[in-house]
Amino acid sequence: MTNVFFRPWVGENYKSTGFNGKHILVLGESCFCGECPGCATDGHNDWWEEEEWQRCRDLIPDVVTDFLAYKNGDPKNWSMRSYRRFTDVFMGRKCTPEETQAFWNSFVLYNYVQTSLEGPRISPSQEEWATGEKPFFEVLAEYTPDVIIAWGRRLWNNMPAGFRLDDSFQNRWGDGLRYYNNGKRDIPVYACYHPSTPAFSSEDTDYFKRLLEKVSEVSK
Numbered sequence: 001m002t003n004v005f006f007r008p009w010v011g012e013n014y015k016s017t018g019f020n021g022k023h024i025l026v027l028g029e030s031c032f033c034g035e036c037p038g039c040a041t042d043g044h045n046d047w048w049e050e051e052e053w054q055r056c057r058d059l060i061p062d063v064v065t066d067f068l069a070y071k072n073g074d075p076k077n078w079s080m081r082s083y084r085r086f087t088d089v090f091m092g093r094k095c096t097p098e099e100t101q102a103f104w105n106s107f108v109l110y111n112y113v114q115t116s117l118e119g120p121r122i123s124p125s126q127e128e129w130a131t132g133e134k135p136f137f138e139v140l141a142e143y144t145p146d147v148i149i150a151w152g153r154r155l156w157n158n159m160p161a162g163f164r165l166d167d168s169f170q171n172r173w174g175d176g177l178r179y180y181n182n183g184k185r186d187i188p189v190y191a192c193y194h195p196s197t198p199a200f201s202s203e204d205t206d207y208f209k210r211l212l213e214k215v216s217e218v219s220k
């Protein structure tokens with residue numbers, strides 16, 4: 001994955017069992033790694049201590065590891081709060097730390113935009129969105145998920161259009177599934193509201209459940 005800067009979190013059971021036999025790629029939007037503009041775009045050079053640069057690249061797995069170590073996540077931390085909500089809504093109940101850990105060890109989490117933004121939770125520019133496409137397809141080639149769950153309407157609107165649409169399964173705002181091909185298979189993409197927003201709610205639980213049923217049909 002030569003174009004990927006921010007390495008994904010890869011659950012230890014992703015490849016073997018996944019989540020009940022489904023291999024799920026959860027897709028977030030972007031990363032903000034602090035006062036280090038250029039860490040992603042300039043590559044490793046004299047400006048960067050190797051260790052510091054590698055730490056930027058491991059931002060996603062490091063945040064997830066911290067989240068799981070905190071048991072229920074630090075509620076003051078925006079990422080951890082989003083992770084917590086996603087877990088409980090996806091599973092349809094308030095999960096124990098053990099259940100949370102098992103869930104996160106079943107899937108891959110990757111963030112689409114491959115350059116660090118200038119601040120947390122700001123909207124990526126067109127140039128920043130453009131950094132995502134090539135690495136994204138490398139991640140798909142590497143992990144061949146059965147389904148992608150994209151977090152947020154803004155991300156959804158800025159991802160590649162896909163080569164096929166499937167309106168037989170619609171998300172909460174009425175968009176169907178989109179398909180990408182990674183050279184091995186067609187991969188459906190479903191978009192949910194971002195777990196940090198109030199729109200993401202217990203209503204989503206049933207959508208996730210039906211999505212996995214739909215994925216079983218598609219992959220037959």
Ligand SMILES: [Zn+2]
Nearest residue numbers: 033036039056
């Ligand atoms: Zn950085």
